[in-house]
Structures are given as structure tokens and as C-alpha cells.
Amino acid sequence: MSNNQMPATAFGKPYLEEVRTDNLHPESLIGTGDDAKKVGDVADAAAGAVQASGGDASSVEVKAKSATASRVASDRAADMPHVQDFGPDGTPAGDTAAFIAADAAIAGDEMTGVMRFAPGTTLTGNDSDELASANRTVLMGSSNLKGFRRRQVSAEYLPTPYMFPATVRPENLTRTAAASIGGVIRVGVQGDSIPSIGDNLISTADHPVWILIDELKKQNPGVDVQVMNMAIGGKTWGDMWNDASEPPAWFDNDQKLSWKQFVCAYNPDLLLLYSGGNDGYGFDAVAMHNLVSYYQTAANFSSGNVPDLIFGCTYQPSLGSAVNGYNQTATQNGIDFVSTYIRNYAIANNYGYLDFARWHAMCRDGIDIRELTMERVQPVAGTTLPAYEQAVPTTNKVWAFPAAETAIGVSAQSCTSWLACFTLDADMGSAEVPLSNASANSLTPTMNPLFIVNDGGKIKCTYCDGVTRDVVAKTSSIDWPTGASSWTITIKDQRLRVEVQQPLDNGWDISNQNAHVMGMGYVTVFDVNVARFGAPYAPSLIFSNDVNVTVHNLCVADATTIQGCGHRGSSQRYRPIVSDYELYAENDQEFGGSGSYHGNAYLWRLIFAPVIRAQPWGGCRFSNAVVNALLAANGGWIDLPDALQIENWLKVKSFVACGASVTSFGAPALTEQPTLTLVNPTADDTAIAAILAAHGMCKLASQ
Known part of the structure; x- marks a missing residue:
């Protein structure tokens, strides 16, 4: 027997099971006697058969380790x-x-x-x-x-999305908390088709407003939560404000009230305002501001109570729908334009909001549009950034961001967040810095800008929110630089920060590029949350004097696009948990949907329900039962830190002035009880304070 020939068993079968295939030489033989064949010849014959059939391995069976059945290779490949x-x-x-x-x-x-x-x-x-x-x-x-628009591959190792911190806080629900004491919360809804009754659903029990009321009832047990859904499909913020707009036709309107008057007549305690899908770049910021002011005026409500306003940040439509141009980048950016503004406005003005846009992007696209990382722009010869540390002149007193990109392809002329660190060789006079694209209905034709001006020899910063010129203004204690100066301006998401470099007395050299990049010697002049529009735009620095600009650092990010499959990119990455089609697929006999913007029952369950249910709708409500439970748990008295929860919604002027000796060991003497001083209290304030006083928790003072 040849050294390369395998011995046979008593039954004439070769010991194939005992042979390690990784040790077989192509010249090794399989079989015995005249039937023996070389391993290499057998492999070539098998490969040739598959190749001859066009790569079809359907006749080749394979068996997975520890499996009990064989399958043809083509079926395994299709898995x-x-x-x-x-x-x-x-x-x-x-x-x-x-x-x-x-x-x-x-x-x-x-x-x-x-x-x-x-x-x-x-x-x-x-x-x-x-x-x-x-x-x-x-x-x-x-x-x-x-070339796939907003679509991108996601790496297998990415985490699945997890819910971000609550965006509705107890201080946003003061009226709702007060109403719950009386046992009834009235919820109103005004907006477009997304929260309306005509949003292509089969079951009203899957509706987003159902989800909202369901969660309110869960978190406010024993309270009667009532709702009037006054949203109308196809409407905009301009329509919601317009005096000519009528309320939904499915409600009687004997008094011939306008839409917003009809909302006020309901006297809601909680009012959800939701619009954006029909607004786009035509978003009327003036109308939106006017509407908010209208609903914050007590005289417009017969109850005299101003409702808590909660804003809805709308999500992106189907990437695959040509209806209304939803599959076009310009349309998608237009929805980002208004949805981002609503979010930023709510943050800047301390309103609660429901960020459906953010959760939708995390689940469908695998990006968190609010957790951003900026990368440095690569200089390009012939642009406004031919090199770092090289002075370039302005053009008509404007330094426009360069036609250049980061290493991952984010353009400096199409970004949503950016940082610019630069030195000017002379007094700039003043500066205007656009923070976004312009709204078609904005009172400021040059977008919503930041202004840096000389205010009596001091640096003053202010910005326009698309409606009001100096919505936030701050004059610093820092002298206005009359000669050369170095600045860093950052706009990242809703946060705007302006810094200027000041010389150090110790003589440390802070003039090199690394010192500028690291922020050495820079002091903050302005650091605020701003209401600005969304979508990518081309930033610029507009001066009132001709100056030369030396750029030390320029970093940008774009929250609307996905760069690459992994973590390197503008936005925090996740593994998508749903396809675009699943959220909008249309079946008017089974689960609803429109195939375009109105989601089906699965969109409401996957996108709306988690966001709504993550909010603390119970607020810091105190009822008789709650007070009694707290008293019992604390030996007849409530600990002072817990009692401070009521400060947010009782308008307490001095709650702790007399409470230094208060402990949880027992009810204090009358002279030791904290005094509640109510300033212009509402009926609800007085009623709640009376409950606390009746249980010996405080003394009351009137003013």
C-alpha cells in the first residue's frame, strides 16, 4: 500500500472520518485499489461542476456542524x-x-x-x-x-437606539399639575394631519392622541383626563394663527369662532401644538410666535388659566414617496428647517416638547441628529481657506466659508453646526453671522443672525430668532478690540458661544495655532441657547470694515446626512431597528398608512409611543391622598427637600425663609413652620396651599 493511500475498513470503506482535511495533500488518495482518486482531482472535479453550471451550487449539499439535516449550498447562501x-x-x-x-x-x-x-x-x-x-x-x-440620498449602511457592531432624557419636565406642566388636584385635566390638540383624526389609521386606539391620553391617565390615576382633538390635515403654523381659519368641521361652531378662538373656548390645561410637514422653508415664524403669545394670555381663556404648551417636533416622511416631493432632498431639508426650529425654540424658551424627529432618525436612519461631532475642514487652494494660518482678504467685507470638505465629506458650505477660530488684522467694526438659512416668512431677510457690536467700548452680542432682533442681548465687561483680535464662534445644535482671546499677564505665548485651537486665553462673551432654523446652509462672517482673516481652526458637522457605516461621522450612530417602508406601508384594510407621510399603526407604536411614554406627565402633583401619605411616611411632617417640589408651580416667593430648623422627625412648632408667600395666586394656587397649611406643613401669608 502506498504511503499516500488510506487503509480500508473491514467493510471496504476508507477512514474518512479520521482524516483532518487541513492535513490532506492534493496527492493524497481517497478510496482503495483501482477506485482510489487523488484529493486534488476530486476537488477540481467538484469545483468544475459548480463552475460549469454558472456557479449554481444547488446540487451541492452541506451540513452545518451539530446540525441534523443537510441543505443545498444555494439555500444556505440565501439565508x-x-x-x-x-x-x-x-x-x-x-x-x-x-x-x-x-x-x-x-x-x-x-x-x-x-x-x-x-x-x-x-x-x-x-x-x-x-x-x-x-x-x-x-x-x-x-x-x-x-448617491443614495439619506440612506447609508450601518455596521453590525453599532448599538440599538435608546431613549434620550425626557424633554417635558415638571416645570413645563404647572397648569396640568394644578388641574389634577381638582380631578380633571383637559387636553387640547391643534396642528396638521399627523395628530388629526384623518391620518390614515384603522383603529382610533392606535392614534397618537390616544397614546398621549393613555399615558396621562396612567401617570395621573384617579384623574379624569379629557381631550378635544382640534388638529386639521394640510394646515400650517400660518393657518393656526390666521383669523380666517375655521375650526374642524366635525365640531359645531355656533359662535362662529376662529380656529384659535375655538381652542381657547375649550379652556385646555395642556395644549399640544404640532405642525411642520406642510410648512417647510415657507415656515411662518412670525405666526408661530404670535400664536404662542396668544395662548399665553390669560384674558383669551374664560377660565383665566393659561395652558401648558407642549410642542411636537415632526419627523421625516418616507424616503421612497414621490407624493409632495417627499423623496427629494430639498423637501426633506425643508421639514428639518421647521422641525429643528420648533425644538430650538422650545429649549430656548423653556417649553416642553416631544422630539419625534430625533427618535425617528435614530430608529429608521440610525443617527442621533442632536449628538454631533465636528471634524476639521481640509484647506483647498483657491478658496477662502487656502491654508490654515494664512491671511486672506474679505470679499465685500464678507468671509464666506470655503468650498472645502472634511475628510469624511461634510462640506463647509453645507453644514448644520460649525466652529470657526480666526484672527482679524484690524478693527472689524461689527459682525453679523447668519445662524441658518432664511425663512420665507422671517422678518429678517438675512436669516436669523448673531450680531457682535461695540456698545460704548464694550463687546455686546445679540441674536435674532427669526422674528425679534434682540431676543437675547448681553453687553460684556470686556473692552472692544480696536486693533487686531482673535475670536472663536461656535454654533452646535441649539447652543451658540462667542469667545475672544485676551492677553495673559504672565507672558505665556498664546499666538500659535495650537494655543488658538485649544482655547488658550479665550474668555466667553456670549453663551446661550438660541432658536434657529434647521437644515444645511453655507455660513459666512459679515463685517462692517474691510479686514484680513487668518483661520486657525474650522470644524463642521451635518446632522442631516450619514457619513460611513460606523461611528466616524457627524451624528452618533445606531443600528436601525425598522425600514423606511415598514413605517409608511399602506393597507387601508389592515393597519392603515399612506405610503408617504402619514404613518401606519407601526409608526405610532415604534416612534410616537416611546417618546410620549418617556415623559413625566405626572409632574409634581400633590393631592390630599399624596399629602397624607407623605405625612404618614415622615412621622407627621414632610422633609424640606421633598416639599421644595411645589416651588415650581406655587409661585412661592420665600418658602425656606423660616424653614431652616425643619426636619422629618415630627411636626415643628408653629413658629418653625416655613411660610408660603403667594404672589398674585390663582384659585388653584390658593387651594393647594390651603391643603398644605391644613396638614400643618406651612403657614400662609398673603400679598
Whole structure:
């Protein structure tokens, strides 16, 4: 027997089970006698058979380790389909065709599926509407897409989305908390089709307003939560304010009230304002501000009580729908434009808001549009940034951001957040810095800008929120630089910060680039939350004097696009948990949906419900039962830190003035009880204070 020939068993079978395939030489023999064949010949024959059939391995059976059944190789390969299985060829036409075919085949008869990409793959799409409509799959792998609009591959190792901190806080629910004491909370809704009754749902029990009331009832047990949904499809912020706008036709309106008057006549304790999908770049910020002011005027309500205002930040429509141009980048940016403004306005003015836009982007697109990282722009010769540390003149007193990008492809002329650190060689006179694109209805034709001016020899900063010129103004104690000066201006999400470099007395050199980048010697002049519009734009610095600009650092981010498959990119990345198609798929006999912007029952469950249920709708409510429980738990007295919860909504002028000796060991003497001084109290304030006083928790003083 040859040294390369395998011995046979008593039954004439070779000991194949005892042979490690990784030790077999191609010249090793399988079988005995005349039937023996070389391993290499057997492998070549098998490979040749598969190749001869066009790569079809359907006749080749494989068996997974520890499995009990064999399957043909082609079935196993189909378990994890890759876009490469559909023949992308590196051209826009070929890659587009392969992607569309893969999306249809992988989803099949189901609503969705997972399309995988081999490591290192780059697909270049043709940016067509047909490509945008291939939206039934979630894209996973270590690859990159170009020309696919807002779609991108997500790496397998990314975490799944988790809910961000609550955006409605107890101090945003003062009227709601007070109303709960009386046992009834009245909820009103005004807005467009998303919260309206005509949003393509089959079951009213899946409606977003149902979810809101359901959670309010859960967090306010024993309270009667009533609702009037006065939202109307197709409307805008301008319509909500317009005196000619009528309330929904499905309500009687014998008094012929306007829409906003009808809302006031209901006397809501909590009012949800939701619009944006029909506004876009035509968003009327003036009307929105006027409406908020109207609803914050007690005289407009017969009850005399101003409702708590909660704003809804609308989400993106289907990427695959051509209805109203929803699949177009300009339309999507327009919705970002208004939705971002609503969020920023709420933050800047301390209103509660429901950020459906943020959660939607995290779940569908795999990005957190508010957790951003900026990268440095790469200089380009012939632009306004030919090199760092090189002085360039302004053009008509304007330094425009350069036609240049970061290493991951974010353009300095199409960004949403940025940081610019620069030195001017002379007195700039004043500066105007646009913080966003302009609203078509804004009172300021040059967007909503930051202004830096000389106020009596001191640096003064102010900004316009699209309606009011000096909505926030601050004159610092820092002298206005009459010669050369160095500045850092940062606008990241809603936060605006202005810094100026001041010389150090110790002589430390802070003139080099690294010192500027690290912020050495810089002091803060202005640091505020601002209401500004969203969507990418091309920033610039506008001066009143001609100056030369030396840029030390320029960093940008774009919250509307996804750069790459992993963590490197403008926005925090997650693994998407739902496909675009699943959220909007239309079936008017089973689960609703419109195929475009109105979601089906799954969108409300996946996007709206988690955001609504994450908020503390119970506020800091005190009822007789709560007070009694607190008294019992604290030996007849409530600990002072717990009692301070009521400060947010009782308008207490001096609650702790007499409470230094208060402890939880027992009811204090009358002289030791804290005094509640109510300033212009409402009936609810007085009633709640009386409850506390009746239980010996405080003394009352009138003013």
C-alpha cells in the first residue's frame, strides 16, 4: 500500500472520518485499489461542476456542524443575502440596478428584510427617484454608499437606539399639575394631519392622541383626563394663527369662532401644538410666535388659566414617496428647517416638547441628529481657506466659508453646526453671522443672525430668532478690540458661544495655532441657547470694515446626512431597528398608512409611543391622598427637600425663609413652620396651599 493511500475498513470503506482535511495533500488518495482518486482531482472535479453550471451550487449539499439535516449550498447562501449577489459593477447604473433588485428580492413577500454588504464595498447610486423607492430593507455591513440620498449602511457592531432624557419636565406642566388636584385635566390638540383624526389609521386606539391620553391617565390615576382633538390635515403654523381659519368641521361652531378662538373656548390645561410637514422653508415664524403669545394670555381663556404648551417636533416622511416631493432632498431639508426650529425654540424658551424627529432618525436612519461631532475642514487652494494660518482678504467685507470638505465629506458650505477660530488684522467694526438659512416668512431677510457690536467700548452680542432682533442681548465687561483680535464662534445644535482671546499677564505665548485651537486665553462673551432654523446652509462672517482673516481652526458637522457605516461621522450612530417602508406601508384594510407621510399603526407604536411614554406627565402633583401619605411616611411632617417640589408651580416667593430648623422627625412648632408667600395666586394656587397649611406643613401669608 502506498504511503499516500488510506487503509480500508473491514467493510471496504476508507477512514474518512479520521482524516483532518487541513492535513490532506492534493496527492493524497481517497478510496482503495483501482477506485482510489487523488484529493486534488476530486476537488477540481467538484469545483468544475459548480463552475460549469454558472456557479449554481444547488446540487451541492452541506451540513452545518451539530446540525441534523443537510441543505443545498444555494439555500444556505440565501439565508444572508448580500447586494453583491445581484451583480453591482462599480458604475452608477450597474450599482443602482443591483441595489433595486436586491431590495425587492430580499424583502420578497414580507414587509422588510436585511440587505448585507461585504466589507470594503462602495456602491455609487444614480440618486434617482427609482433608487429612493427601493426602501424595504435595512442595510447592514462595513461598506459605504454614495448617491443614495439619506440612506447609508450601518455596521453590525453599532448599538440599538435608546431613549434620550425626557424633554417635558415638571416645570413645563404647572397648569396640568394644578388641574389634577381638582380631578380633571383637559387636553387640547391643534396642528396638521399627523395628530388629526384623518391620518390614515384603522383603529382610533392606535392614534397618537390616544397614546398621549393613555399615558396621562396612567401617570395621573384617579384623574379624569379629557381631550378635544382640534388638529386639521394640510394646515400650517400660518393657518393656526390666521383669523380666517375655521375650526374642524366635525365640531359645531355656533359662535362662529376662529380656529384659535375655538381652542381657547375649550379652556385646555395642556395644549399640544404640532405642525411642520406642510410648512417647510415657507415656515411662518412670525405666526408661530404670535400664536404662542396668544395662548399665553390669560384674558383669551374664560377660565383665566393659561395652558401648558407642549410642542411636537415632526419627523421625516418616507424616503421612497414621490407624493409632495417627499423623496427629494430639498423637501426633506425643508421639514428639518421647521422641525429643528420648533425644538430650538422650545429649549430656548423653556417649553416642553416631544422630539419625534430625533427618535425617528435614530430608529429608521440610525443617527442621533442632536449628538454631533465636528471634524476639521481640509484647506483647498483657491478658496477662502487656502491654508490654515494664512491671511486672506474679505470679499465685500464678507468671509464666506470655503468650498472645502472634511475628510469624511461634510462640506463647509453645507453644514448644520460649525466652529470657526480666526484672527482679524484690524478693527472689524461689527459682525453679523447668519445662524441658518432664511425663512420665507422671517422678518429678517438675512436669516436669523448673531450680531457682535461695540456698545460704548464694550463687546455686546445679540441674536435674532427669526422674528425679534434682540431676543437675547448681553453687553460684556470686556473692552472692544480696536486693533487686531482673535475670536472663536461656535454654533452646535441649539447652543451658540462667542469667545475672544485676551492677553495673559504672565507672558505665556498664546499666538500659535495650537494655543488658538485649544482655547488658550479665550474668555466667553456670549453663551446661550438660541432658536434657529434647521437644515444645511453655507455660513459666512459679515463685517462692517474691510479686514484680513487668518483661520486657525474650522470644524463642521451635518446632522442631516450619514457619513460611513460606523461611528466616524457627524451624528452618533445606531443600528436601525425598522425600514423606511415598514413605517409608511399602506393597507387601508389592515393597519392603515399612506405610503408617504402619514404613518401606519407601526409608526405610532415604534416612534410616537416611546417618546410620549418617556415623559413625566405626572409632574409634581400633590393631592390630599399624596399629602397624607407623605405625612404618614415622615412621622407627621414632610422633609424640606421633598416639599421644595411645589416651588415650581406655587409661585412661592420665600418658602425656606423660616424653614431652616425643619426636619422629618415630627411636626415643628408653629413658629418653625416655613411660610408660603403667594404672589398674585390663582384659585388653584390658593387651594393647594390651603391643603398644605391644613396638614400643618406651612403657614400662609398673603400679598
